[in-house]
Amino acid sequence: NAGVTQTPKFQVLKTGQSMTLQCAQDMNHNSMYWYRQDPGMGLRLIYYSASEGTTDKGEVPNGYNVSRLNKREFSLRLESAAPSQTSVYFCASSGGRDAEAFFGQGTRLTVV
Amino acid sequence: DQQVKQNSPSLSVQEGRISILNCDYTNSMFDYFLWYKKYPAEGPTFLISISSIKDKNEDGRFTVFLNKSAKHLSLHIVPSQPGDSAVYFCAARGFMDSNYQLIWGAGTKLIIKP
Numbered sequence: 069n070a071g072v073t074q075t076p077k078f079q080v081l082k083t084g085q086s087m088t089l090q091c092a093q094d095m096n097h098n099s100m101y102w103y104r105q106d107p108g109m110g111l112r113l114i115y116y117s118a119s120e121g122t123t124d125k126g127e128v129p130n131g132y133n134v135s136r137l138n139k140r141e142f143s144l145r146l147e148s149a150a151p152s153q154t155s156v157y158f159c160a161s162s163g164g165r166d167a168e169a170f171f172g173q174g175t176r177l178t179v180v
Numbered sequence: 181d182q183q184v185k186q187n188s189p190s191l192s193v194q195e196g197r198i199s200i201l202n203c204d205y206t207n208s209m210f211d212y213f214l215w216y217k218k219y220p221a222e223g224p225t226f227l228i229s230i231s232s233i234k235d236k237n238e239d240g241r242f243t244v245f246l247n248k249s250a251k252h253l254s255l256h257i258v259p260s261q262p263g264d265s266a267v268y269f270c271a272a273r274g275f276m277d278s279n280y281q282l283i284w285g286a287g288t289k290l291i292i293k294p
Contacts, residue, residue, distance in 0.1 A: 072223070103284075110184065110269060110284030111224070118279055126281070158223050168214060169282065171223030 070094055074159050074172035081149040081179045089144040089175050091159030099162045100142035101126075101169065102134060104155040111158065117142055149179045183207050184272050186285035194293050199257040201288050203270030206251065212273040214282070215244060215255050217266045224269055228255070257290075265292045 072093045081087055093100065098119045103111040103126075113126030117136040131153060133145045142161075146153060156176050160169040185204045193199045203213075211232045216224035230237040230244045230253065237244050243256045257264055270285040 108189070108286055110182075110186075110286045111271075111282075112284070113281060116279070116281070124279065160223070168226035168229065171225070173221070173223050 072159055072161055072170050072172040074175050076175060077173065079175060079177050081177065083150060083179060085149050086145065086147050087149065089157055090141070091143065091172060092141045093161040093170070094140065095161060095163065095170065096139070097161035097163045100136065101160040102142070102144045103158045103160065104128065105158060106155050114144065151179045153177065154179045184270060184283045184285040186270055186288045188288050190289040190291065192291045192293060193260050195262060196259045199260045199264065199290055199292070201255040201268050201290065203253045203285055204251060205272050207272070207274055208251065210272040210274045213244070213246060213253050214271045216269045216271065218269060218287070219266050260292045262292050262294060265290060
């Protein structure tokens, strides 16, 4: 049982480049999330999807787009990467209102 | 303005003793609180939770206490073991923008000394 799988694990981008972070879960969860974690700060929600076909902005959505491709997959796209987007990105999923979130291993992104 | 605060960036505890991690929040409408544990190069994993209608929840060596009047929760680990060395995040659930969302603290790095 893989749980939540994120790819890639590491990525270095030049300013202005684009990329897509992939996330898939095999737990049949309705809700999926993208967070970023920066030193000295908690996890900050970028975007979330409460169910297939819906997406909503979180606390820090600027510079990102998301796609809930199907129930399993939720991707995060950076159209024009900036150094301020250097961070560790986590994808998570949860099964419902009272269910805890399960996290992927994270993607360490560096924008130079 | 941080709604969930973990004021201690790090904590060092002797193996076998009690570890107490603290978390304060500002929004009285939060109704559910969770603790997660994170090892380096891994995603956070769920540890224990508590509903706002309770003041204590226990699971093995881990106990979470909630003081609603003080808007404070704490995680107690007894006895502390070397494998408990990790970053611990506190999170609070609130209903915002028509959906439930988790608001996270910055984390406390727990170091268990042998």
